[in-house]
Amino acid sequence: MRKTFLLLTLGACVAGAQSLDFPMLGYILAADRVAPLFGVAGAFSIGEPQYNDVLSAAFSGRAGLLKTSGEVLVLDSKGRMTASVVAPAGPALFAFSAQGFAGGALFPAAGEIYLFRGEKVTRIATELPAGEPVALGISGSGTITVLLNRDGGLWKSRFSIVNGQFEISEFVPGIQAPAVFLPGDGILGMSGEGLVVLFPEKARQQIPLHFHPSAIERIGSGWLLLQADSGARYGIRHDQPEHLYELPGGPQ
């Protein structure tokens, strides 16, 4: 114990042991432009847009995935592009690994899935199950899963890389679109009363919300964006969804 304490003391005294920076919450897509979101809960600031003509975007805090008209761009935690991949037309749904790295992309219009493993990209043409895809996720075990909106309810369908197709569809009761997957195999979506958070082996969490968002997007490490029909955008944390913050609007 004494040895450990001495080493800690020494480490803290090393010049440069502390580094300071702006707190980066993530990146948000407004109209077709992606801009950084700085700040802390309740004090946000949107930076200058860095990417234009973006159809879809998602950020984990460690990586970002953007869909433009013809490409998927892979970004690092600072928003710098690290790779680009030719992609089918139309919007995309994105998923990240449990560590927050680029994991997968689903192109509903083309029926294609891209799997990212480091710098390697695997393209798989597949047939989507019935329903409107609303979210893509990668479970802790690495399974690709899509959430489908079918007849007003959500269904979870797992993708078999071996067979190249979606296999088992399972109804997710008491939750509606829009919805997103959360790290730890959770799902955050809507019900008639507000937000619903579901995690395996955990009690369902219900949070009242005064509006029904038109979209829920993953915008950074621990943060989700809720888009209201009024044009207002709200931010919540995965782990504290009961605290709702309005994000700055106006021209981007």
Place this chain on the structure above:
Amino acid sequence: MTTRLLALLACLPLIGAAQLRVFVVDGEAERELAAQFDMGRADAGDSIETRFRVRNSGGSAETVRILTLGGAGFSFSNRPSIPYIIAPGFFMDFRVKFQPSGSGSYSASLTVNSITGILRASSPPVLTVTSEGVALTTSSPLDFGKVELGSTTARRIAITNNTPGTITLSTVALSGEGFELKTALTLPRALQPRTTVTLETVFTPKVAGSFEGKLLVNDRLFRLKGAAASPPVPRATISISPAVTSSGKQPKVSIELASPAAFPVTGVLTLAFQANGSHSDPTILFVRSGSKSIGFTVAQGETRATFSGGETETALQTGTTAGTITLRIVSNSDTLSIAIPATPVVVDMARGTRTSSGLDIELTGFDNTRSVSQLRFQFFDRNGRAIGSGPVSVDAGANFRSFFEASALGGLFSLRASFPVSGDASQIAGAEVELVNSAGSTRSQRIQF
């Protein structure tokens, strides 16, 4: 006299300089000026205009030394300075305006060097339309001016027969939002020479903005225009909820008029920030607009202002700097000052991670005094007992001072502190960080590694 002159000139060939030719320009088309040219007709008080072009079709430069126009009702509307040298293949343009003072046939002689042509035009007998003694024309609108909402402005319009014969007034029609003809007329009506019909017209806008109307008198169309300005926003109270706030919050702002709005009210609420120091803070803003101003409206008969999105409250972001935020309604100067007190550092997120060389602690938060001086790290073992005889203290004043001086984001910061550990780092299970600034100290929640 005019007829005889025309007949004589018509018999003569157009004699001009060999290289200069005169054309009438109609859009993109050009046609050479004949001995006579009919410019058309214009009502008394109105005008028409024709563009002419003098071309040099020769191989050497030519000089226009004579450019004259003789005849009542005709004038140059833009006459080039003479002499005017035209290079080979180039041209010179000018315009002639016909503006008759009364009905009848008109003619004028146009001369360019040795080229001469007769310009003809006519003005049919029409009723003269005036307002406040000024003749209206179809080209310039009758301006009712700018009025405050709820007010009315009136214009008296006289229709007079100034011709020697009788003219039938068959149509009088007024159209356009906010414009109204108050005089009831029985039409058609024969107007004898030197007789006048008087119309009373008013402009009563219902909303703020610019308006256009039309007045049709027989087949002549006159344009009307007017503008309406919102009256100053009536006395109002700006409220904030919760009433006492601090940095890093999003309280709601509302506006309540002292009495129901007599007319639809449009206003702008602005904010100004005076920091305790000399700092600016871009995170202090109206959230919905993303700026330091936001528009609002109050419906007629209502007292509560409505902001963007139809909501009666709008979020104000109080930022991360201590000082005073002043909200002000533009145009009536009602204000509300909100004190943002200096506080100890606020920690928004604290995270600990194990690295290959030891431990990393990451903190994000804000210091609304920008005066962090000390960091104290207390580590805990697996049993929750503090390790060592006290926290590890770090003088962070210089680092934070340097960071805030260069920062444009208020008191926001993200701190990463690294601790090399060469012993059994797994013995260290958690840590707490105390941050000291000029307003006091704050301690993070227990960080788990």
